[in-house]
Amino acid sequence: MLIAVCCDRGAPGSTTTSLALGVSTPEPTIVVEADPYGGDLALRCVAPGGHGEAFPPTPTVLTLATEARTTVTPGLAAGKAHEFTGSTRVVPGHFSAEQAAGVKNWAPLAEALRASASRVVADLGRIHSSSPTIPVAAAADVVVMVTRPEVGAVMHLKDRLERLAPVLANIRNAPPVVVPVVVTPKRFAGAVLEHVGRMLAPSNAAGVIAGIGWIALDPTGVEAMHAGQVGGKKNARTPLLKSAGVLNDQINQAAGVGPYGTPEAAQVDAYAGHGEEA
Ligand SMILES: Nc1ncnc2c1ncn2[C@@H]1O[C@H](COP(=O)(O)OP(=O)(O)O)[C@@H](O)[C@H]1O
Numbered sequence: 001m002l003i004a005v006c007c008d009r010g011a012p013g014s015t016t017t018s019l020a021l022g023v024s025t026p027e028p029t030i031v032v033e034a035d036p037y038g039g040d041l042a043l044r045c046v047a048p049g050g051h052g053e054a055f056p057p058t059p060t061v062l063t064l065a066t067e068a069r070t071t072v073t074p075g076l077a078a079g080k081a082h083e084f085t086g087s088t089r090v091v092p093g094h095f096s097a098e099q100a101a102g103v104k105n106w107a108p109l110a111e112a113l114r115a116s117a118s119r120v121v122a123d124l125g126r127i128h129s130s131s132p133t134i135p136v137a138a139a140a141d142v143v144v145m146v147t148r149p150e151v152g153a154v155m156h157l158k159d160r161l162e163r164l165a166p167v168l169a170n171i172r173n174a175p176p177v178v179v180p181v182v183v184t185p186k187r188f189a190g191a192v193l194e195h196v197g198r199m200l201a202p203s204n205a206a207g208v209i210a211g212i213g214w215i216a217l218d219p220t221g222v223e224a225m226h227a228g229q230v231g232g233k234k235n236a237r238t239p240l241l242k243s244a245g246v247l248n249d250q251i252n253q254a255a256g257v258g259p260y261g262t263p264e265a266a267q268v269d270a271y272a273g274h275g276e277e278a
Pocket residue numbers: 007011012013014015016017125126183215216217218219222240
C-alpha cells in the first residue's frame with residue numbers, strides 16, 4: 001500500500017503526520033520524505049542505538065529516485081532506508097531544494113514506492129497540480145491532505161482538492177481516494193471535524209473524500225516520536241500516536257472501500273473511531 005501525505009499553505013504537518021502514520025502500526029512501513037523542497041527528517045530523528053545522533057546524510061530520497069530510473073524492485077525502497085523503530089524505516093529527504101534539480105522526473109520514484117514490498121508513507125509536503133511529485137500522489141492508494149482547523153487553512157485545502165482531484169483522476173484513470181486530516185487538540189476534535197465536514201460538503205470534489213481524519217496536536221508526543229519512543233512496554237502511547245493509529249485504520253478502510261458517501265457521513269464514521277482515550 002502507498003499512502004501519500006501532503007498539505008497546503010498555512011497547514012504544516014505533512015512530515016510529522018507521515019512519521020506518526022509509520023510508527024503507529026506494527027506493519028512494516030517505510031516513511032519517505034519526498035518533498036521536492038527538501039526536509040530535515042534526518043536531523044529530527046534519533047537513530048536507534050545512537051547517542052542522540054541523526055541518520056547519516058545518505059541515502060536520501062534523491063538516491064532512491066535516481067536508482068529507480070534504472071531498476072525497480074520490491075526491495076528497492078527498503079534498501080535505501082535507514083532503520084528507525086522495529087517496524088519503521090525512513091528515507092529522509094535531501095536538505096536543500098536546489099539538490100533536487102538533478103531529479104526532474106519523479107515518476108520512477110512513484111513506481112519504486114508503488115512496487116515496494118512494505119507499506120510506504122510518502123511525505124510530499126506542499127503540493128499543487130504542477131508539482132514534480134504529482135506522479136507519486138497519483139500512484140497512491142490513499143492521499144492524506146493535512147490541514148489545520150483555521151478557516152483559511154480549510155479553504156485552501158478545499159481549493160487544492162478541487163484542483164488536484166481532476167489532475168490525479170486523469171493520470172490514474174480513476175478518481176483518487178482522499179482523506180483530509182485536521183491537526184487539532186483532542187478536546188476540540190469533535191467540533192472541528194464536524195465544522196470541517198460542513199465546509200467541505202459543498203465542494204465539487206466532495207465525492208473523492210473517503211472520511212475526514214484527525215491527528216492530535218501534541219508537541220510532547222512529537223518530541224517523543226523523534227526520540228524513537230513509540231509505545232510498548234516502557235513508553236505509554238502518546239495522543240499523537242493514538243490518533244495516528246486510528247487514522248491508519250481509517251486509511252485502510254478508505255483504501256478497501258474507495259470513495260464513499262458524503263463528507264458528513266464519512267466524518268461521523270471517522271470520529272466514531274476515535275474513542276475516549278485517543
Ligand atoms: N501533530 C502535531 N502536534 C504538534 N506539533 C506538530 C504536529 N504536526 C506538526 N507539528 C509541528 O509543526 C511544525 C511543522 O511540522 P512538519 O510536520 O514539519 O510540517 P511540514 O512537513 O508540512 O512542513 C513542526 O515544528 C512540528 O513539530
